[in-house]
Amino acid sequence: MIEEYLDGPEVSSFGVCDGDTVLPMQPAQDFKRLLDSDRGPNTGGMGAYTPLPWAPSGLVEEVAAAVLRPW
Numbered sequence: 001m002i003e004e005y006l007d008g009p010e011v012s013s014f015g016v017c018d019g020d021t022v023l024p025m026q027p028a029q030d031f032k033r034l035l036d037s038d039r040g041p042n043t044g045g046m047g048a049y050t051p052l053p054w055a056p057s058g059l060v061e062e063v064a065a066a067v068l069r070p071w
Helices: 059-068
Strands: 015-017 022-024 033-035 039-042
Touching (some): 015 059, 022 059
Antiparallel strands (some): 015 022, 033 039
């Protein structure tokens, strides 16, 4: 896949799996600016946080159903 441009917030989603069952974890957003007040370059994941106040209430289940469980 070649990524040209994606617009919107980035989210990381993980799940714990025993080979049959998957337990989705809360999504995290993994960016932080180097300086206070959102200034400076992106640190590339050093400031991950959860929960995400802007995420829709069904996001975890939607990702689990579409990505984690089909396998």
